[in-house]
Amino acid sequence: MVKPMKRPDMREYFRAEIDRHVNGSFARSAHSKTPANVRKVDGTVTSSVITVQMIDGTEHKWSGGRYASRKVNLCYAPLMPRILR
DSSP states (O other): OOOOOOOOOOHHHHHHHHHHHHHGGGSOOSGGGSOTTEEEEESOTTSSEEEEEETTSOEEEEEOOOEEEEEETTEEEEOOOEEOO
């Protein structure tokens, strides 16, 4: 029996996505921040659910879509997604 892969550390990826949302095209790229074992990311930090598929087929989920209460650079910035259990 194959043990499922651990949940990846997606903080750098989410930080880059939030930066891109706030600063637009001048922000750093999130694609270079994906962990090595991640095959596909469905959703962004503005989506209600972010699904990450690992190379072995395991899926992990985060809840996104939450926004800061004050504006940052003329828009409401997304907050760091939370882990869904």
